[in-house]
Amino acid sequence: MVISAESAGRTLEASEIHATVARALGRIELDGRRVLAVIPDHTRSGPTGTFFRAISDALLPRAKNIDFLIALGTHPPMSEEKINQLLQISAAERAERYGAVRVFNHRWNDPGALKQVGTLSQKRVEELSGGRLGIEVPVLINGMVLDYDHLIICGPVFPHEVVGFSGGHKYLFPGIAAPQVINFTHWLGAMVTNPMINGTPDTPVRAAVEAAADLVPVPRSLIAYVVEGSDTRGVFAGPVREAWAAAVELSRQLHIVYRDRPYQTVLACAPAMYDDIWTAGKCMYKLEPVVADGGTLIIYAPHIDEVSYSHGTVLDEVGYHVRDYFVKQWDKFQDYPWGVLAHSTHVKGIGRYENGVETPRVNVVLATRIPEDRCRRINLGYMNPDMINTKDYAGREDEGVLLVPKAGETLYQLKDMSSFE
Numbered sequence: 001m002v003i004s005a006e007s008a009g010r011t012l013e014a015s016e017i018h019a020t021v022a023r024a025l026g027r028i029e030l031d032g033r034r035v036l037a038v039i040p041d042h043t044r045s046g047p048t049g050t051f052f053r054a055i056s057d058a059l060l061p062r063a064k065n066i067d068f069l070i071a072l073g074t075h076p077p078m079s080e081e082k083i084n085q086l087l088q089i090s091a092a093e094r095a096e097r098y099g100a101v102r103v104f105n106h107r108w109n110d111p112g113a114l115k116q117v118g119t120l121s122q123k124r125v126e127e128l129s130g131g132r133l134g135i136e137v138p139v140l141i142n143g144m145v146l147d148y149d150h151l152i153i154c155g156p157v158f159p160h161e162v163v164g165f166s167g168g169h170k171y172l173f174p175g176i177a178a179p180q181v182i183n184f185t186h187w188l189g190a191m192v193t194n195p196m197i198n199g200t201p202d203t204p205v206r207a208a209v210e211a212a213a214d215l216v217p218v219p220r221s222l223i224a225y226v227v228e229g230s231d232t233r234g235v236f237a238g239p240v241r242e243a244w245a246a247a248v249e250l251s252r253q254l255h256i257v258y259r260d261r262p263y264q265t266v267l268a269c270a271p272a273m274y275d276d277i278w279t280a281g282k283c284m285y286k287l288e289p290v291v292a293d294g295g296t297l298i299i300y301a302p303h304i305d306e307v308s309y310s311h312g313t314v315l316d317e318v319g320y321h322v323r324d325y326f327v328k329q330w331d332k333f334q335d336y337p338w339g340v341l342a343h344s345t346h347v348k349g350i351g352r353y354e355n356g357v358e359t360p361r362v363n364v365v366l367a368t369r370i371p372e373d374r375c376r377r378i379n380l381g382y383m384n385p386d387m388i389n390t391k392d393y394a395g396r397e398d399e400g401v402l403l404v405p406k407a408g409e410t411l412y413q414l415k416d417m418s419s420f421e
Helices: 014-026 048-059 080-087 091-097 122-128 143-147 179-192 204-213 240-254 282-290 312-318 323-327 338-348 372-377
Strands: 003-006 034-040 065-071 103-105 114-120 137-142 150-156 220-228 231-238 256-259 263-269 291-301 351-354 357-360 363-368 401-404 411-414
Touching: 003 014, 014 048, 014 220, 014 231, 034 048, 034 143, 048 065, 048 080, 048 150, 048 220, 080 091, 114 122, 114 143, 114 204, 122 204, 137 143, 137 179, 179 204, 179 323, 179 338, 220 240, 231 240, 240 256, 263 282, 282 291, 282 338, 282 401, 282 411, 312 338, 323 338, 323 351
Parallel strands: 034 065, 034 150, 065 103, 150 220, 256 411, 263 291, 263 401, 291 363
Antiparallel strands: 003 231, 114 137, 220 231, 351 357
């Protein structure tokens, strides 16, 4: 049974969130149990602090212990200062009120922190991927989860370029998984392509994520929430798959914008929560479908000066390219991290690679503090961010110019997406 609080027309108050979480957790036998809550990092919008308080307040009197694990994927670890910002709490209050609650970063690149819970066989991967991949995938997850009696997955649901919609078991795979699983799921998403994945609930990648989750031997529940801007519109708590499906339905209403025709120029303004192109690439992911063939998408982020804090060295080597640039030269690229190759193709967008010539459908331009020569080396365009006045792009949709003031979470699609099939 899914416990929910939903209001598309107003913001849910913190008291309503607390009540919904308490009611949902009250239905689970957690007295004297060890509980681990898996939460997002700072690259996801939402009142993470409110849910931290709601879960902690509900379980501190009941559970043997309640701890939190930040689902970093391959993002850099968060400092204590950044964790307090994420939890929207001062160091003093956290120590005084929640001193018994521990918060951990996922250590995706530390083999000692990971444990194998099973394997997806080659045959199973072929089935899940629709024949796109034929490899065996060892399923490794943060070993901490095996030390607890119950997992609570807590995070927002948005359209997503790799899996279709974020949330649910995605917070386990790839959220707290090993590179093997992360690379597999991301490259599978790249093979299908962003326009065909994003905003679709049932995808080959979601099927793979659920198959991996079935191998985790720890009971778990989901607290999924849907936000619009800074406002919480819905909370759905209960069994993971059922609560996620309910959240997806609200996300589809709030997070997908349909347009009649594409735009020749799109200025996508990256919010401050994206601190490198690895995360700000979501500006392209969410807007690729509404850029016209041969059009330009500008990622405007004057606060960004790095390609990727975790993977910049690899991206400097391989650059940004369409999918078939890698597929048709697989012997050259197969030993690079597949998740990095997937990010590369998602930012570059769909296109062709024929007879040694790469033809992307969209011209992607960075207007950041990343120097022009580096932008050119990684095969992306460059604009000086100081020369951009966002007002110059506003109110010009009839001219084929679209301004998106906060890009990265709302998906823009054409009413007729048949050209991408």
